[in-house]
Amino acid sequence: MCRAKLARFLTAIENAKSGFGELTITLLAVVFARSLLEIFSNTQAIAHPSVFLLQFPIWYLAVFTGLSLVLSYTLKREIGSATKVLITFSFITLIPPIVDLVVGVKGGINYIYTTRDIQTPIVEPLKVYLTFFFNLWRLPSGVSPGIMVEAYFIVVLTFLYGVLANAGVIRSIAASILSYTLIYLFAIIPYLVVKLEFALKGLKILSPYSVLNIEQTCYIFLSLFIFLWALKARPQGIKDFLVSFRLNRLLHYFFMLVFGVFIGIGGVWANFRSLNYSKFFLLVLGLLWAEIGAVAVNDMYDIESDRINGFLRPLVKKTLTPEEARIIAVCSFFLALLGGLLVSYPALYFFFVILGFSFVYSAPPLRLKRVAILSTLVIAVLSLVVALLGYEFTNEYFPHPIINFPQKYILGILLIFTIAGNIKDIGEEAGDKAQGVFTLPVLLGNQRARFLIGGFVAISYIVATILLGASQYWILIAALFAIVNFLLVLKLPHGNITFYLYYIFFVLILLFR
Structure with a gap:
């Protein structure tokens, strides 16, 4: 009878009408x-306030998202239901400081991540894992009694949830x-990161400056877990x-970022x-x-425009709802800003502008996007901002004020992508016209617009x-690419393939000019 009541209580939690906002808050x-x-x-706690404002929230978001995936896959529960149960019982995370206060260790306890020393053999973390943190109970520093009690609660309650x-x-x-394994792996993140970096630097894959900190590592896992969560849902x-x-x-934006970096390092790939x-990598992930x-x-x-143009996108096929698309947008924008913040404050500012x-x-x-030329000017400005982001990123290693970004490149980016960016509108005039979006194909007609846009791309x-x-010699190669692109713009139903040709040309000229 008691089990039946607990099962009904659990079902009520899983079926609660809690939305994305309520659960997150x-x-x-x-x-x-x-x-x-x-x-x-x-x-x-007082000595490092940034840890509590940034590192801990990212760590917990990554751990909770990962735990919801574990519960969903292993117990065969819907990901939303497992997440509701997990967040309902998230108050368990309050146990460690409360227990440690009750224990009353004089002077407090220094909570630390486990095993950061690169010299520590791999067998030591394994011992800690198999003994349930027990040999790390070294007051007043390390894994506290409260943290151990928290771990016990999580293991027991997870088992009860499954039953x-x-x-x-x-x-x-x-x-x-x-x-338990997921929580433990996140508890030894510093050790794992240091070991990985030591191995990569030994193979000369990483530069001496390529060091991931805890919050950056958790951010990468959080990005992966959120994608898997959405895929499961x-x-x-x-x-x-x-x-x-x-x-x-x-x-396109990746190459603009690389171009900005290329200018920032003085045009020398070495x-x-x-x-x-x-x-x-965090910048690239943020751009993604x-x-x-x-x-x-x-x-x-x-x-409506996509439906008229015959684009079978998820909102047209109704495999996603507008509300779900809004949640995707909010989460993605948040992760983009977070990625920028973890790189630098200037990067955060640039991501605000980009978004x-x-x-x-x-x-x-x-x-x-409804106004011809103005819509592509926005794309050109975005391209410039991403290039400036790459240029600013190099400032930490090759000092230069952002005002030193060459004016000829500023004008070139704005000109090239304002005129050539119109290629994106080819083949979409039916839907654009119905929605009141005045692109060049809508204003001039399909064939005239193709000639004009093809000429813009060639130029x-x-x-x-x-x-x-x-x-x-590159002028001759550029002329060849220009002719091929012009013909493709005239013949192909959409202009997407011409983008890839432009990227090929862009890479070749940067590598071999």
Whole structure:
């Protein structure tokens, strides 16, 4: 009878009408409450406030997202249901500082991540794992009694959740072991990161500056876990989203970032080894999230246009709802900003600008994509901002004020992508016209617009070659690419393939000019 009541209680939690906002705010409230309590039990709480404002929230978000995946896959529960149960019982994270206060260790306890020393043999962390943290109970520093009690609670409650959910004893035990393992791996993140970096630097894969800190590592895992969470929650919708994802746009902004870095390191590729590869990866990951969010926003306001143009995007196929697309956009924008913050404050500012322009391009009231030339000017400005982001990133290693970014490249980027960017509108005039979006194909008609846009693209090759100061032979190569692109613009139903040709040309000229 008691089991039946507990099972009904669990079902009520799983079926609660808690939305994305309520769950997120609840979890963050618990995390910051934990941080507040630690002020009275953790001797490092006041000494490192940034840890509690940034590192801990990212750590907990990654761990909770990972745990929800573990529970969903091992116990065969819907990911949303498992997440609701997990966040409902998130108050368990308040146990360590409370228990440690009750224990009353004089002077407090210094909470630390386990085993950071590179010289520590791999067998030591394994012993800690197998003994359930017991040989790290070294007061007043290390894994505290409260943390051990918390770990016990998580393992036991995970097992009970599996049993009450009729997942079977074997699956319940597996869920408990995997949950404990996930928490333990996050507890030894510094050790794992240092070991990995030591190995990569020994192979001369990383530069001496490429060091990931704890929050950056957790951010990478958080990004992966959120993607897997979404895929588990809406498998068909996320697959449709990936199929319709504008890879050419992501590649475009990646090359703009690389171009900015190239200018920042003085145009010498050998200098790239002096940069922090880890932070560069975070910039790329941040750009990926920014583009995912931009695509989600664009799809929300282009449902009718996409339907008319025959684009089978997830909102048209109804494998995702507009509300789910909005959640994807919010999460993606948040992760993009977080990635920028973990690189530097200037990077955070640039990501704010990138997201702002991406939003006003697609969303009302401005919805700048409706106006010919102005819409591509926004794309050109975004391209310039991303290039400046790459240039600013190198400032830490090759000092130079951002005002030193060559004016000829500023003018070139704005000119090239304002005129050549119109290629994105080819083949979409039916939907654009119906939605009141006045692109060149809508204003001039399909064939006239193709001739004009093809000419713009051809001119952009020559302009780019001249601005980069390439040799006269590259003018001939640029002319060849220009002719091929012009013909493709006239013949192909869409202009996407011409983007890839432009990237090939861009890479070749930067490598061999």
